[in-house]
Amino acid sequence: MMNKSIWLVMLAFVFLVACSDDSAQSKRVNSVSHDRWYNQSMVKQGKELFQQNCAQCHGAFGQGNPDWRQPTAEGRYLPPPLNGTGHAWHHPLNQLRDVIKNGRGPDVPSDMPAWGNTLSDEDIDTIIAWFQSRWPDEIYQAWNRSGH
Ligand code: HEC
Numbered sequence: 001m002m003n004k005s006i007w008l009v010m011l012a013f014v015f016l017v018a019c020s021d022d023s024a025q026s027k028r029v030n031s032v033s034h035d036r037w038y039n040q041s042m043v044k045q046g047k048e049l050f051q052q053n054c055a056q057c058h059g060a061f062g063q064g065n066p067d068w069r070q071p072t073a074e075g076r077y078l079p080p081p082l083n084g085t086g087h088a089w090h091h092p093l094n095q096l097r098d099v100i101k102n103g104r105g106p107d108v109p110s111d112m113p114a115w116g117n118t119l120s121d122e123d124i125d126t127i128i129a130w131f132q133s134r135w136p137d138e139i140y141q142a143w144n145r146s147g148h
Contacts, residue, residue: 036140037093038129046130049123053115058082062131076109084135089143093128100124 051060057079058064064081071077080086088096101124104110115124132140 036132038125038132042126042129043133045123046126046128049119050127050130053119054082054127057111062134074109076111079112082131082134084132084139088131089135089139090146092146096128097121097124100127 050058050062054062058081059079062081062083064083064086065078068078068080068086080088082088091099099112100119101114101116101121103114104112119127132143135143
């Protein structure tokens with residue numbers, strides 16, 4: 001009888017340790033500030049700025065237009081996803097800053113507006129932080145490894 005309850009206590013203990021270990025791990029996996037260049041307060045600010053300025057074209061979650069790969073009849077491109085499923089991760093940070101600040105033109109006819117007059121460099125960085133926070137770790141690491 002005595003032995004049994006000791007085992008029960010030990011089992012409960014092992015169970016507790018296993019559970020807390022688990023949640024620590026999933027926290028680590030979900031953490032977006034973990035070895036990324038931005039912090040959580042930037043992500044929070046960027047989320048709002050994105051909803052106000054970018055969501056109407058790129059979607060509330062940065063999912064883009066499903067037909068972004070095909071040019072329209074006029075040869076223009078629809079807003080691509082920024083959530084890690086498009087090709088935004090091929091662009092170094094400075095290129096991302098540049099396309100947001102200056103738009104895509106003038107050489108390419110494009111509906112991507114220039115935001116340099118509306119948003120500060122800091123604002124733009126918080127928006128990039130927000131959409132990069134939606135990139136899965138593999139995508140972020142691939143972006144990181146390509147040297148920027
Ligand atoms: C009026 C619609 C519209 C709005 C608003 C808009 N975009 Fe875009 N954006 C586009 C289009 C269209 C493209 C594709 C341009 C092209 O390739 O010709 C694009 C491209 C981009 C790219 C390049 C992505 C890549 O994979 O090459 C980034 C980054 C981007 N937008 C960020 C933003 C951000 C940040 C905002 C808000 C500050 C924003 N856009 C607001 C339409 C828009």
